[in-house]
Amino acid sequence: MRTWRLKVWGGGLHGSPGLENAVEFGYEDLLAMPAVTRTAFIECTGNGRGLFARQQGQQVSGTPWLLGAAGVARWRGVPLAHVLERAGITERAVDVMPRGLDADYVDRGENLGRVRRPLPVAKALDDVLLAYEMNGRPLPPDHGFPVRVVVPSWAGIASIKWVGDIQVSDTPLFSPWNTRYYRLFGPGHPPEGSAPLTRMSLKSAFELPWNARLPYRPEHRLTGRSWSGNGRVRRVEVSTDGGATWRRATPRGPRPEHGWLQWEYRWRCPGPGSYELLARATDETGATQPDVTPFNTLGYLFDAVARHPVTVV
DSSP: OOSOEEEEESTTBTTOOOGGGOEEEEHHHHHTSOOEEEEEEEEOTTTTTHHHHHHHOOOOOSOOOOSOSEEEEEEEEEEHHHHHHHHTBOTTOOEEEEEEOSOOOEETTEEOOSOBOOEEHHHHTTTOEEEEEETTEEOOGGGTTTOEEEOTTBOGGGSOSSEEEEEEESSOOOOTTTTTSSSOOSTTSOTTOSSOOOBOOOEEEESSOTTEEEOOOSEEEEEEEEEOTTSOEEEEEEESSTTSSOEEOEEESOOOSSSEEEEEEEEEOOSSEEEEEEEEEEETTSOBOOSOOOOOTTOOOOOSOOEEEEEEO
16 A cells, blocks of 8 residues: 555646656545545446346357346545546546556457556546445455445446556547447447447346245245446336236335345245246336347346246245
């Protein structure tokens, strides 16, 4: 922590300093600034990717996640806006690009440099944090110690870990992580892909292992979580008969804007056998999880209702 420095530089600052003349902040400098705490999820853009093949018979590339590539935490740190203002951000600024201190990323023999991902200045000045605590403790090493970026509700790649420098530019910025990756490719999209992905999609997950085996009893208390990059979840419905009928789940606890809603459902089980449990959420924009997610070659943003298999014995 004593040697760590955050360097802020670029043509979107007064004086347009290059990296060699960056405005620097130490760890103690951040601790001395006004802090805020935000509850927010961070989710891999490919969360649910494995369901393209399992449910829709479509092959996509990448790690075949089910629904476990997401987490919620209480993040404490300094609003990125405060640091940018102290560094001298100007009205000319267009994009802000944090870069990590982890090793260079090599893809099929090509060195793409350290992970970096541009943010539009409007988002950077809104709710983005430079976080140094997670759930009331200093960041663990695997979550970005000593400081990471937290970009609420956006694709997880935007929340750069082990941040070391931030470029502030008066022209649009690009990196492999908003050109080669984290766009939608495939039928229905242009050759260069969609616009770079920002907000995450709407999802629901049962708090059960996939292919769980449950002992038979007349009633089971099913629990789960639903979350959306577009804001609070307003309603969750559950089906235990493959989608033929739906009933409302009961919310538990708070409804955080950037976290997940926890819920429960009392299932009157007909008897031993194989079942598919379904949960679908509706968020505050009125969006509801669909039955099918449109195909894209990298398997991003799967938001269809997951058909969760269980066996009652």
